[in-house]
Amino acid sequence: xxxxxxxxxxxxxxxxxxxxxxxxxxxxxxxxxxxxxxxxxxxxxxxxxxxxxxxxxxxxxxxxxxxxxxxxxxxxxxxxxxxxxxxxxxxxxxxxxxxxxxxxxxxxxxxxxxxxxxxxxxxxxxxxxxxx
Amino acid sequence: xxxxxxxxxxxxxxxxxxxxxxxxxxxxxxxxxxxxxxxxxxxxxxxxxxxxxxxxxxxxxxxxxxxxxxxxxxxxxxxxxxxxxxxxxxxxxxxxxxxxxxxxxxxxxxxxxxxxxxxxxxxxxxxxxxxxxxxxxxxxxxxxxxxxxxxxxxxxxxxxxxxxxxxxxxxxxxxxxxxxxxxxxxxxxxxxxxxxxxxxxxxxxxxxxxxxxxxxxxxxxxxxxxxxxxxxxxxxxxxxxxxxxxxxxxxxxxxxxxxxxxxxxxxxxxxxxxxxxxxxxxxxxxxxxxxxxxxxxxxxxxxxxxxxxxxxxxxxxxxxxxxxxxxxxxxxxxxxxxxxxxxxxxxxxxxxxxxxxxxxxxxxxxxxxxxxxxxxxxxxxxxxxxxxxxxx
Numbered sequence: 001x002x003x004x005x006x007x008x009x010x011x012x013x014x015x016x017x018x019x020x021x022x023x024x025x026x027x028x029x030x031x032x033x034x035x036x037x038x039x040x041x042x043x044x045x046x047x048x049x050x051x052x053x054x055x056x057x058x059x060x061x062x063x064x065x066x067x068x069x070x071x072x073x074x075x076x077x078x079x080x081x082x083x084x085x086x087x088x089x090x091x092x093x094x095x096x097x098x099x100x101x102x103x104x105x106x107x108x109x110x111x112x113x114x115x116x117x118x119x120x121x122x123x124x125x126x127x128x129x130x131x132x
Numbered sequence: 133x134x135x136x137x138x139x140x141x142x143x144x145x146x147x148x149x150x151x152x153x154x155x156x157x158x159x160x161x162x163x164x165x166x167x168x169x170x171x172x173x174x175x176x177x178x179x180x181x182x183x184x185x186x187x188x189x190x191x192x193x194x195x196x197x198x199x200x201x202x203x204x205x206x207x208x209x210x211x212x213x214x215x216x217x218x219x220x221x222x223x224x225x226x227x228x229x230x231x232x233x234x235x236x237x238x239x240x241x242x243x244x245x246x247x248x249x250x251x252x253x254x255x256x257x258x259x260x261x262x263x264x265x266x267x268x269x270x271x272x273x274x275x276x277x278x279x280x281x282x283x284x285x286x287x288x289x290x291x292x293x294x295x296x297x298x299x300x301x302x303x304x305x306x307x308x309x310x311x312x313x314x315x316x317x318x319x320x321x322x323x324x325x326x327x328x329x330x331x332x333x334x335x336x337x338x339x340x341x342x343x344x345x346x347x348x349x350x351x352x353x354x355x356x357x358x359x360x361x362x363x364x365x366x367x368x369x370x371x372x373x374x375x376x377x378x379x380x381x382x383x384x385x386x387x388x389x390x391x392x393x394x395x396x397x398x399x400x401x402x403x404x405x406x407x408x409x410x411x412x413x414x415x416x417x418x419x420x421x422x423x424x425x426x427x428x429x430x431x432x433x434x435x436x437x438x439x440x441x442x443x444x445x446x447x448x449x450x451x452x453x454x455x456x457x458x459x460x461x462x463x464x465x466x467x468x469x470x471x472x473x474x475x476x477x478x479x480x481x482x483x484x485x486x487x488x489x490x491x492x493x494x495x496x497x498x499x500x501x502x503x504x505x506x507x508x509x510x511x512x513x514x515x516x517x518x519x520x521x522x523x524x
Contacts (some may be wrong), residue, residue: 092475094495097517103474113479
């Protein structure tokens with residue numbers, strides 16, 4: 001192969017590499033819009049200390065298992081911090097025993113520590129909710 | 133590790149385990165409450181469990197307090213006696229502990245403390261450092277740390293006095309239920325234990341929590357509602373006495389009282405002096421650490437499993453625990469799995485790394501939580517439904 005052909009070949013190769021479709025960068029996981037809406041509604045219910053609002057999208061199981069007293073205890077711990085503002089970041093989801101477990105990181109405004117939120121859904125309804 | 137000086141009210145509220153420790157310091161005025169509480173605890177320790185309920189404790193505390201009141205006219209003693217007497221009429225300990233008002237009040241007062249008192253109190257009670265450790269970290273004499281602690285606690289007391297209308301018994305009474313109560317007397321354990329041990333290991337109204345297979349104490353400020361309460365159990369290997377304290381504190385608090393503790397949770401063990409604040413693994417390093425741990429579980433290789441663990445982790449994780457985990461989880465791992473990093477969370481004392489394990493058999497996913505303090509593994513937990521089934 002002549003030098004000219006070699007240079008041409010290298011140039012074409014470089015051009016091909018440049019134009020080749022790139023593997024997309026890893027994007028942050030995105031929660032289904034409906035699920036995130038449910039989560040935000042539940043957080044807002046804690047902020048507003050509204051037991052009824054908290055259970056708006058809950059299934060019967062959650063409604064049965066979450067007493068008003070439990071909810072008030074939850075509010076006692078988290079209403080005030082949440083009212084300062086918060087930021088949610090979806091981390092991913094798992095499939096477990098017929099449910100979907102959605103994980104979020106919640107950061108309270110002005111705070112440094114981050115907290116794990118879990119929203120468990122079953123058949124499109126909120127089946128469980130956890131703050132860790 | 134988190135900068136201790138930045139701990140604010142919300143930080144303090146979100147990690148409530150420290151409050152119980154701090155309550156001991158607040159209520160335990162050296163000259164008064166400590167003696168009374170001590171004697172109540174010692175007495176309770178020697179009594180059968182059924183006789184150490186609140187009325188009994190209140191009666192003992194009241195009697196002891198009255199004895200002291202008669203022998204001295206110190207104001208604090210009178211107040212404490214009154215507080216102890218009030219135990220008979222106020223809400224139950226659970227209700228009291230569950231009263232977020234006192235949590236918030238104490239947290240706010242601590243957060244508003246002037247420096248260096250706030251920093252010292254946060255390091256001591258929130259982050260779990262000893263006075264000597266704080267002295268080393270801040271490069272100040274041990275005596276200075278102790279003075280700052282005493283002055284800081286005094287200032288908190290005074291502020292609480294102001295908030296509660298200059299009547300110390302109001303807030304002392306609310307904090308008393310937070311104080312540790314010894315576990316029921318067991319056969320062959322009649323001897324008294326040192327106070328420090330009681331404070332650290334026995335919790336008011338609650339037995340230490342164990343996890344079925346891992347038999348390790350799990351932790352953290354965790355509020356679980358609804359289905360998760362009954363469904364998401366798991367196995368954890370985690371170090372730290374503070375973890376047990378956190379769990380226990382949560383166990384007796386209002387909302388959490390109805391919650392369960394056989395749930396996946398992690399909390400940092402008290403930071404260890406040799407750890408390097410701010411330093412720690414990145415995501416890739418954490419993934420490598422996880423791979424090593426999972427491999428060690430599969431091979432039941434105890435030495436490998438604890439090789440990168442903190443001292444507390446090594447102390448807490450026993451070979452028998454790993455054997456159980458290896459038997460149950462190892463079998464599931466053997467079918468093949470794909471770990472996926474879900475990210476990390478900043479927590480007091482370190483970083484919590486989350487991973488999803490998808491199994492080749494198409495079964496349920498598992499959630500792995502790994503806590504690192506600097507480069508050391510301080511906690512490890514796997515929530516795997518199939519493993520739970522095997523454990524049953």
